[in-house]
Amino acid sequence: MAIFSPEKRIWWKQPIHGLELGWIIVVFLWGLFMFFFMIAWHFIGDQNLSTETYRIAPDKFVERVEEFAEEFQAMDENGEPIEEEGVPVVRPAAGGDVYLLARLWEFWPIIELKKGESYRFHLSSADWQHGFSLQPTNINISVHPGYEHVLSLTPTESGVFGIVCNEYCGIGHHTMTGRIRVVE
Amino acid sequence: MTTIDHSGAIAGQQPVYRSCRFTGLRVERSAELLIRANAVAAVVFLALGGLMGLMVALTRWPAVQLLPAEWFYLVLTGHGANVLLFWILFFEIAVLYFASAIILGSRIAAPKWAWLAFLLMIVGAVMANYAVLRGDSTVMFTSYPPMMASQWFYLSLILFAVGALIAVFVFFGTLVVAKAEGTYNGSVPLVTFGAITAAIIAVFTIASGAIILVPTWLWSLGLISEMDTLMYKLIWWGMGHSSQQINVSAHVSIWYAIAAMLVGAKPLSEKVSRTAFLMYIFFLQLASAHHLLAEPGLSETWKIVNTSYMMYLAVMASMIHGMTVPGAIEAAQRRNGFDRGAFEWLRKAPWGHPAFSGMFLSLVMFGFIGGISGVVLGTEQLNVLMHNTIYVPGHFHGTVVTGTTLAFMAMTYLVVPLIFQRDIIWPTLAKWQPWIFGAGAAGISMFMMGAGTLGVPRRQWDIALSDANLHYEFAPGAYLMMGMNGLSAILAATGGVIFVLIVVGSVVGGPRLDAAGAKLRFPLHDAGAQAVSHYGSEKHPKLTGTAILVTIFFISFVLYYFINWKYLSELWLFN
Ligand code: HEM
Ligand SMILES: [Cu+2]
Numbered sequence: 019m020a021i022f023s024p025e026k027r028i029w030w031k032q033p034i035h036g037l038e039l040g041w042i043i044v045v046f047l048w049g050l051f052m053f054f055f056m057i058a059w060h061f062i063g064d065q066n067l068s069t070e071t072y073r074i075a076p077d078k079f080v081e082r083v084e085e086f087a088e089e090f091q092a093m094d095e096n097g098e099p100i101e102e103e104g105v106p107v108v109r110p111a112a113g114g115d116v117y118l119l120a121r122l123w124e125f126w127p128i129i130e131l132k133k134g135e136s137y138r139f140h141l142s143s144a145d146w147q148h149g150f151s152l153q154p155t156n157i158n159i160s161v162h163p164g165y166e167h168v169l170s171l172t173p174t175e176s177g178v179f180g181i182v183c184n185e186y187c188g189i190g191h192h193t194m195t196g197r198i199r200v201v202e
Numbered sequence: 203m204t205t206i207d208h209s210g211a212i213a214g215q216q217p218v219y220r221s222c223r224f225t226g227l228r229v230e231r232s233a234e235l236l237i238r239a240n241a242v243a244a245v246v247f248l249a250l251g252g253l254m255g256l257m258v259a260l261t262r263w264p265a266v267q268l269l270p271a272e273w274f275y276l277v278l279t280g281h282g283a284n285v286l287l288f289w290i291l292f293f294e295i296a297v298l299y300f301a302s303a304i305i306l307g308s309r310i311a312a313p314k315w316a317w318l319a320f321l322l323m324i325v326g327a328v329m330a331n332y333a334v335l336r337g338d339s340t341v342m343f344t345s346y347p348p349m350m351a352s353q354w355f356y357l358s359l360i361l362f363a364v365g366a367l368i369a370v371f372v373f374f375g376t377l378v379v380a381k382a383e384g385t386y387n388g389s390v391p392l393v394t395f396g397a398i399t400a401a402i403i404a405v406f407t408i409a410s411g412a413i414i415l416v417p418t419w420l421w422s423l424g425l426i427s428e429m430d431t432l433m434y435k436l437i438w439w440g441m442g443h444s445s446q447q448i449n450v451s452a453h454v455s456i457w458y459a460i461a462a463m464l465v466g467a468k469p470l471s472e473k474v475s476r477t478a479f480l481m482y483i484f485f486l487q488l489a490s491a492h493h494l495l496a497e498p499g500l501s502e503t504w505k506i507v508n509t510s511y512m513m514y515l516a517v518m519a520s521m522i523h524g525m526t527v528p529g530a531i532e533a534a535q536r537r538n539g540f541d542r543g544a545f546e547w548l549r550k551a552p553w554g555h556p557a558f559s560g561m562f563l564s565l566v567m568f569g570f571i572g573g574i575s576g577v578v579l580g581t582e583q584l585n586v587l588m589h590n591t592i593y594v595p596g597h598f599h600g601t602v603v604t605g606t607t608l609a610f611m612a613m614t615y616l617v618v619p620l621i622f623q624r625d626i627i628w629p630t631l632a633k634w635q636p637w638i639f640g641a642g643a644a645g646i647s648m649f650m651m652g653a654g655t656l657g658v659p660r661r662q663w664d665i666a667l668s669d670a671n672l673h674y675e676f677a678p679g680a681y682l683m684m685g686m687n688g689l690s691a692i693l694a695a696t697g698g699v700i701f702v703l704i705v706v707g708s709v710v711g712g713p714r715l716d717a718a719g720a721k722l723r724f725p726l727h728d729a730g731a732q733a734v735s736h737y738g739s740e741k742h743p744k745l746t747g748t749a750i751l752v753t754i755f756f757i758s759f760v761l762y763y764f765i766n767w768k769y770l771s772e773l774w775l776f777n
């Protein structure tokens with residue numbers, strides 16, 4: 019028993035309004051544009067997140083970071099190691115590799131970079147997932163345990179930058195920070 | 203069909219029908235009771251989850267910082283689960299029963315199974331709150347490993363999902379019954395069609411949910427030793443994202459339903475609106491990719507293809523509805539006699555009816571706030587600008603709060619009189635409610651987005667970072683934004699409290715509408731019932747106003763899109 023009978027039974031034969039057709043064409047072209055623009059940015063843009071990734075056991079990665087920190091430990095004029103709040107400041111070779119460890123609850127160590135030089139960052143976690151959020155530039159990348167993410171970064175400004183964890187990582191999440199210094 | 207009939211007969215329960223005095227629709231008793239039960243449960247969890255949301259927002263207001271850290275993370279986990287899962291899904295089940303049994307004038311296929319589904323969902327939802335409040339499941343609703351919740355947390359979500367799945371099958375069964383018993387002719391009406399797409403997506407979603415939650419549960423029991431973090435995220439978002447598509451299909455169906463019932467709107471063209479619904483099914487399943495743009499180890503090609511499917515067809519579907527819904531309203535209103543100028547149809551729309559104002563605000567804000575920010579956030583390179591900042595909750599409060607929640611609230615103003623047969627109490631307050639809640643929800647969405655562009659992290663107790671070893675100071679603007687977010691939260695919560703009070707008050711003590719001669723305080727359009735359960739396109743209307751509205755939308759979209767590329771180009775170089 020039908021309450022209201024339909025006008026026509028076949029919906030795919032219904033007419034289309036002119037505005038609908040026009041709008042469909044506009045949004046379709048816009049969608050295509052947005053798709054091609056993502057591809058285009060790989061050619062014209064300088065901000066394409068690297069996808070180079072290796073599997074690595076978390077404790078292996080911790081060792082690597084420690085070796086790196088020892089090798090490139092920054093020294094003051096008296097030959098004493100430089101630290102800030104008890105965290106070593108590490109001065110990697112310009113254009114070289116940088117190892118940065120995320121763990122409950124810090125980013126370790128502090129890195130000092132030269133403006134305009136390109137570095138190969140190796141990011142991974144010793145334990146849970148963390149979020150690498152570089153401030154105030156606002157570069158945000160997920161950090162996983164077991165995956166070593168390698169990405170190139172060239173600082174374009176000098177100053178002191180904060181790293182703030184932005185993946186919830188337990189009760190100390192809001193105490194998890196790190197630091198990158200960029201010098202001229 | 204016969205077997206279903208027999209089961210009804212064995213239990214000795216012949217379906218009982220009444221005819222709705224306001225719409226003429228045929229309403230079956232058990233369908234009605236099931237809709238009531240699910241709607242009530244939905245509102246209970248909205249009240250609980252909304253209260254938690256207020257506490258979270260007041261904690262994130264640096265000058266207030268209401269809760270201590272442990273409680274903040276705990277309550278945030280509870281907030282996400284109660285509103286995003288329980289409020290939304292209970293209401294969606296009610297919508298599914300409404301769009302099948304009520305709109306098609308049919309009986310519900312298997313009421314016993316539907317009650318079992320309801321029971322499982324209640325047990326799951328209560329158990330989840332128990333697990334969270336115990337304090338050992340503060341893992342956020344995404345529960346990324348290796349962080350582990352108690353077994354009760356995962357088990358509760360599994361039970362809830364099984365219940366929801368059964369309910370979805372009862373919906374499909376009801377469609378079969380309606381067809382077999384010939385309660386309607388031809389194709390199902392558009393609103394039902396939209397609900398079908400939501401239900402199909404729900405089946406996919408719950409399947410991926412099972413694929414990820416069952417092993418995670420076994421892991422929490424110690425039966426599986428290792429969880430791959432990346433694989434977990436990939437599958438988890440297969441559920442997490444597509445479930446959002448259920449919401450969109452459901453609330454778009456509600457837009458069409460309310461437009462039909464309140465101004466007598468018919469679709470401009472059945473073909474366009476239905477194809478747009480179908481596109482949700484075809485082009486959203488793998489869109490979990492846009493949650494993984496900042497993860498290691500996934501190729502650019504994979505990301506680009508899966509965020510956009512070459513041409514953003516799912517986004518296109520929403521943009522089509524965003525034009526056809528106001529278009530249908532404009533056409534109907536011009537037919538109703540409001541034909542002057544570009545916007546008389548809109549000015550003279552039934553703004554005094556909370557279902558209409560709620561629906562239209564939902565439509566506008568879902569597009570402008572939730573939609574545009576979602577596309578920007580989901581663009582391969584742009585994601586790095588705001589991944590996991592509080593921009594992300596800003597965006598999705600634009601979709602699930604100003605979009606879905608507001609649409610569901612609007613629908614409730616029709617469900618209470620038509621299904622509970624009680625009129626809305628406090629009509630003046632009810633008129634204001636969608637505006638108060640809408641303004642608050644728009645505020646929390648936009649201020650969280652603003653704070654996110656200044657780098658404020660999501661799910662974080664203290665942006666002053668006072669207990670951190672290495673200090674960093676966020677810009678003063680970030681503090682301002684988080685304060686404004688707190689104020690907006692108070693406004694939204696006020697709107698939420700008013701909503702709950704009106705609904706509960708009306709259901710318990712509203713004027714009865716089953717008495718002879720009872721009149722609705724917020725009347726329906728004369729041809730409303732016909733338009734909603736009817737099938738067929740509107741004919742050749744003039745749509746100047748809608749053309750202007752979509753042009754404004756498109757320009758905003760394009761501008762905002764390119765502003766973000768400009769920000770991106772100013773970042774450090776990734777080479
Ligand atoms: C009174 C209304 C509401 C207020 C004031 C509110 C406020 C908030 C705030 C401040 C956050 C925390 C952001 C963060 O720290 O990361 C949040 C998270 C969230 N909200 Fe709401 N919200 C409200 C309603 C809703 C509704 C109705 C929904 C869903 C339909 C919703 C879904 C969520 C979800 C899914 C999260 C994320 C939880 C997580 O990160 O695990 N909210 N909300
Ligand atoms: Cu962390």
Ligand SMILES: [Cu+2]
Pocket residue numbers: 148149183184185186187188191192194
């Ligand atoms: Cu963290």
